[in-house]
Amino acid sequence: MECSNLFNPFDSRSTRHEDRLTWAFLVALKYDPYLQNFLRELVESRLPPELRKHGNNWELANVSTQTERIEASTIPLVSMLLTDAPIQEKIRVQWSDRYARYDGVIEYPDCMTLIIENKRHHGDVWKEQLSPSQASFSHVIDDVDLHDSAVCLEWSEVLEGVLKYAAADIAPFSSREIARDFLSFVEEVHPELTPYRTFKLCGESSEALERRKASLLTALASKTDLENRGYLFRPGKIAERVFISISKSEPWELQVELYPADTVTQARRFYNSVNKEAFLSLEEWKVKPNLHFSFVSKHLIWAKTDLETREYLDRFSDESSYGQMDECELLLLAEQWKHQGLITAGGLNEIKDQFKNTGRKSLNVVPGFSVTRKWDRDSVIELEERGELEACIIDALATPLATWGETLVEEIGDA
16 A cells, blocks of 8 residues: 555654654645645745746646655656755755665656655755666656756745645635644654744744744743643742733734732732832833622623722722622622722623622622733744743743742742
8 A cells, every 4th residue: 555645654663753754744745735736836936937837727746655666757857855954055966876765756747746855854964865766767767857956945934834724714624634733743743843933933823823832831831840721820829820922913922911819819918918119110011900700719700990000909908898798798889889980880780790690699809900011023033033032031020020029939949
């Protein structure tokens, strides 16, 4: 059975072997004409103009892997190298007398035949492997037009194209799933090749940015010795969760969010320990009221407020002004809060609805805050290129935490 058959897994190599990577890529290509066309256009962009085929009409390719035979019924024959970094020098290709087994062969019936050599690391490239063997052909090679130099592609640019396709509406569901599965395989087994290993490579692709954000979160969790739950978890702290997010705007921004005083217990500790002036004068951080109402441990209502942050903070400095309140007490206060601008009319109605036909006799008033800092795209990319992104975020977090007497130092230790 042909090795590129989806139901004939190439398991004669270990998972991390580059042959398994090649097999996975060629299987994805075999079953997806759009990916075939993407690769064809990418290769043709590196060929001389006279070798490029123009027009939208093209035929599906024949794909094989780990093969010794080349039919080469289409010309030219083009040698292609896949590796992890740019190859600046021109690699000459000529006929060889060596015994050859090709990582991949892709025959585009209407334009060219590709022979593929995959090297995960550019330092392992053996130039002679890019020259096809005369013995591979069952016919006279004089009939075959061999392009005289190799087309060298980076895995990152190929995977970036696959990534964009996986998120494209044009792709049918099955094709998107195959593309995503292939990307997941690369991410898990060959993370050094992924197109989202840096924010710069992600461009504006939302899927790539989310994957890169996830890897950033993993790195931050490792450096701070905190648990990664899709956010950094700081159990028992005044702000237990640190969220990392990417904005939907273009250009995107990286946002770090803290929510101190997010429960009644946290609120009591926060208001008893916070340095008000330092908290209210935080530079580069945006501090906003985050008043909400909860039942047991479930947040039910987030109320908008017209109060300035300072007035809001002063309003709840007394412990008796928040915490668990029964229905009569809370509804009476809520009417007053609406007139004072602490909550809106909509917020008052939401509070009433939480008692109506629910059987609840009380709600918790939680006077929390949101504390947010943003980095624009260019700053993130610059910090990342200097290898300082994680350290910058960790250092930045120390500033708001210090205003209520917490640090990350004890969590980082000597790291």
